[in-house]
Amino acid sequence: MDYGDSDTLRAGPRVPDLLLPHGARGVKVVVVGGFGVGKTTMVGAVSEIQPLTTEERMTQAGVGIDHNPGVSGKNTTTVAMDFGRISINEELILYLFGTPGQERFWFLWNGIFEGALGAVVLVDTRRIEVCFEVITRLEDRRVPFVVAVNTFPEAPQYPLPELRTALALSDSVPLVTCDARDRASCRDALLSLMVYLCTLAAQETA
Numbered sequence: 001m002d003y004g005d006s007d008t009l010r011a012g013p014r015v016p017d018l019l020l021p022h023g024a025r026g027v028k029v030v031v032v033g034g035f036g037v038g039k040t041t042m043v044g045a046v047s048e049i050q051p052l053t054t055e056e057r058m059t060q061a062g063v064g065i066d067h068n069p070g071v072s073g074k075n076t077t078t079v080a081m082d083f084g085r086i087s088i089n090e091e092l093i094l095y096l097f098g099t100p101g102q103e104r105f106w107f108l109w110n111g112i113f114e115g116a117l118g119a120v121v122l123v124d125t126r127r128i129e130v131c132f133e134v135i136t137r138l139e140d141r142r143v144p145f146v147v148a149v150n151t152f153p154e155a156p157q158y159p160l161p162e163l164r165t166a167l168a169l170s171d172s173v174p175l176v177t178c179d180a181r182d183r184a185s186c187r188d189a190l191l192s193l194m195v196y197l198c199t200l201a202a203q204e205t206a
């Protein structure tokens, strides 16, 4: 699909992008995680439509209010949400919602998670601790999730079993690695969530 170069198109998806093709099923999935772990990057990389972003410049006004240790060189932040779409096949379309990472915007999660079938928790191994609260909140909401470690080149790499222990994840929760800038890699992370959701559904009906 050609989106041209106009500002209107760059501003986000068009109405036809939101409609489900005949016979297809739409599933809402949330990409969540701490500040600067790559949520907006992931939604943008994997989306087949022009993604909606709500990035704002971070300024001196946030100093002393926002607590974002360990992230340097980042000039913008999500202030509401990201939105994109990916067709897994002709029958299954994922509507992707990225949450804002800064804690002062977390109150928006209530709306963003409404009707969501599952979530991908993105993790940066340089700041694992930021996702503890995220995972606790998902467990409280009973939202099924997979954890995807975003492999920033500068970040230390740990064996996945070690990370599973550090994150106190049960064996049943899928833990994968991904590169948030790479479409195929993000698609694989989303597919692992879909497979997990199918497994949970099968267990419920057994």
Ligand SMILES: Nc1nc2c(ncn2[C@@H]2O[C@H](COP(=O)(O)OP(=O)(O)OP(=O)(O)O)[C@@H](O)[C@H]2O)c(=O)[nH]1
Pocket: 033, 034, 035, 036, 037, 038, 039, 040, 041, 042, 073, 074, 076, 077, 078, 099, 100, 101, 102, 150, 151, 152, 153, 178, 179, 180, 181
């Ligand atoms: N090297 C590398 N850089 C990445 C990767 N993912 C994201 N980035 C960069 O890391 C920065 C943060 O990415 P964002 O996608 O804005 O992170 P976010 O989680 O949406 O941030 P907030 O919405 O502010 O919480 C950006 O400068 C990205 O270009 C990655 O996998 N590798």
Ligand SMILES: [Mg+2]
Pocket: 039, 040, 041, 077, 078, 082, 098, 099, 100, 101
């Ligand atoms: Mg973002």
